[in-house]
Amino acid sequence: MASVSGQPQFRLTQTPSKVLHLRNLPWDCTEEELIELGKPFGKVVNTKCNVGANKNQAFIEFADLNQAISMISYYASSSEPAQVRGKTVYLQYSNRQEIVNNKTTADVAGNVLLVTIEGPDARLVSIDVLHLVFSTFGFVHKITTFEKTAGFQALVQFSDAETASSAKDALDGRNIPSYLLPDHLGPCTLRITYSAHTDLSVKFQSHRSRDYTNPNLPVALSAMDGSGLVNVGADGKKLEPESNVLLASIENMQYAVTLDALHMVFSAFGPVQKIAMFDKNGGVQALIQYPDVQMAIVAKEALEGHCIYDGGFCKLHISYSRHNDLSIKVNNDRSRDYTIPNPAILNPQPPVLGHQPVQQFGPPHPYRGTHFTPTAEHPAMPPPSAGWSTGPNSMSMNGHPYMLSGNMPPQMGHRMMQQIAPHSGPQHPAAMPPYRPNWMQ
DNA sequence: AGCACA
Numbered sequence: 267m268a269s270v271s272g273q274p275q276f277r278l279t280q281t282p283s284k285v286l287h288l289r290n291l292p293w294d295c296t297e298e299e300l301i302e303l304g305k306p307f308g309k310v311v312n313t314k315c316n317v318g319a320n321k322n323q324a325f326i327e328f329a330d331l332n333q334a335i336s337m338i339s340y341y342a343s344s345s346e347p348a349q350v351r352g353k354t355v356y357l358q359y360s361n362r363q364e365i366v367n368n369k370t371t372a373d374v375a376g377n378v379l380l381v382t383i384e385g386p387d388a389r390l391v392s393i394d395v396l397h398l399v400f401s402t403f404g405f406v407h408k409i410t411t412f413e414k415t416a417g418f419q420a421l422v423q424f425s426d427a428e429t430a431s432s433a434k435d436a437l438d439g440r441n442i443p444s445y446l447l448p449d450h451l452g453p454c455t456l457r458i459t460y461s462a463h464t465d466l467s468v469k470f471q472s473h474r475s476r477d478y479t480n481p482n483l484p485v486a487l488s489a490m491d492g493s494g495l496v497n498v499g500a501d502g503k504k505l506e507p508e509s510n511v512l513l514a515s516i517e518n519m520q521y522a523v524t525l526d527a528l529h530m531v532f533s534a535f536g537p538v539q540k541i542a543m544f545d546k547n548g549g550v551q552a553l554i555q556y557p558d559v560q561m562a563i564v565a566k567e568a569l570e571g572h573c574i575y576d577g578g579f580c581k582l583h584i585s586y587s588r589h590n591d592l593s594i595k596v597n598n599d600r601s602r603d604y605t606i607p608n609p610a611i612l613n614p615q616p617p618v619l620g621h622q623p624v625q626q627f628g629p630p631h632p633y634r635g636t637h638f639t640p641t642a643e644h645p646a647m648p649p650p651s652a653g654w655s656t657g658p659n660s661m662s663m664n665g666h667p668y669m670l671s672g673n674m675p676p677q678m679g680h681r682m683m684q685q686i687a688p689h690s691g692p693q694h695p696a697a698m699p700p701y702r703p704n705w706m707q
Numbered sequence: 708a709g710c711a712c713a
Contacts (some may be wrong), residue, residue: 276709289708317711325711356708366711464711 283521284334285327285360292351292585293321299350300326308333312365330408334359375427378461379434381420383442387451389418393476396420399456403436404429408466410475423466434458467547480546510559510568512588515551520579525599528552531574531582532583536561539591542601560587570576 282467288300297313302308305324309348309358329335341348341357348355379400383391400406400422424430438458447454448493450643468477512532516523525541532538532554540555566584594603 287710289710314711318709320708322708323710354708358709361710530713655710 371627380461382457384455403433509586535565
């Protein structure tokens with residue numbers, strides 16, 4: 267059959283709806299103005315303003331269809347058009363029967379609060395002061411701060427909506443206690459709504475954002491080194507000074523990535539001196555130290571974006587750390603100093619790197635830096651199958667991401683192939699000799 | 708001035 271490629275853009279006959287479509291509004295029209303406009307005709311139960319590319323459209327929804335009809339009818343025969351701030355507003359029935367409200371952000375209680383700090387000195391309020399203020403009500407997981415048209419704002423993440431709610435109820439509309447502020451600051455008022463966020467993504471511990479759930483993260487130091495400011499180049503992109511220490515984060519970690527696996531992967535590009543693994547933002551990251559910057563550069567170029575395991579699992583994202591020499595306090599399954607001959611006799615303390623200014627950020631807290639435990643979502647890598655028989659030449663290495671780099675020694679590929687792809691059908695590497703990096707042979 | 712992309 268032919269025809270019916272689409273609805274005409276503008277229908278001549280509007281099906282009545284209790285939702286009205288408004289256009290030619292001020293771009294910053296508020297919900298209050300919409301309610302004012304519709305109130306004479308009935309009960310406005312919902313609105314959506316600042317719609318469209320120009321933000322000059324809106325919807326209002328009446329409780330009853332007849333109320334919408336009366337508003338349309340009134341202005342259809344009125345000598346005075348509907349107006350907002352003197353601008354003529356054009357009305358028609360919406361082609362939908364109800365407003366689908368995505369604007370649940372400020373309405374629905376969640377564990378993350380959107381805090382607007384008001385006052386002439388609002389942006390001088392430090393993140394530490396905010397942390398102090400909100401910690402009264404429970405453990406603050408994360409804070410991010412940013413500038414918006416609304417002013418200086420912060421997102422404050424609690425573990426649950428109840429805690430967030432108690433903080434909101436107590437603090438909304440209140441001033442930050444003056445004794446918490448530097449003397450020269452004027453009053454700073456807190457306006458608090460719920461955010462739609464549930465888990466903030468904090469990339470760095472910095473003067474703008476904090477993740478208090480990971481105080482032990484060595485990577486936090488890289489962002490905190492110096493002023494905590496991020497170097498920005500002329501093109502506006504972040505500058506990343508090259509370093510002999512790489513920061514690797516592992517995406518899509520379907521399989522446990524062990525220290526040994528990382529050591530093997532990164533050893534292909536030079537003698538890895540030290541590795542420290544840690545949890546960060548729900549994922550796993552690692553710092554890998556080479557003796558010199560050149561090796562790190564080559565490793566980064568070769569490995570960036572590649573996956574440790576076939577199927578897109580455990581994808582590596584690599585950047586340069588600001589560390590130059592990791593301080594490994596203990597050798598365990600998360601951190602290792604390969605330059606020390608006898609690893610057993612090290613300081614029996616948790617694996618931490620260098621000094622730990624991040625510790626100052628929080629009181630004792632519920633976070634436990636547990637070792638990685640295989641779960642249903644992160645099944646442990648099955649042991650390499652025994653009895654694989656086919657010779658190495660018959661192995662299909664084409665699919666292996668490392669083989670694309672051209673930098674990977676063949677024994678790397680073989681070994682990794684033994685460990686990977688547990689469900690990808692018969693893999694038949696011959697019994698491989700233990701992996702030994704080139705420089706050890 | 709013409710229908711919501713979060």
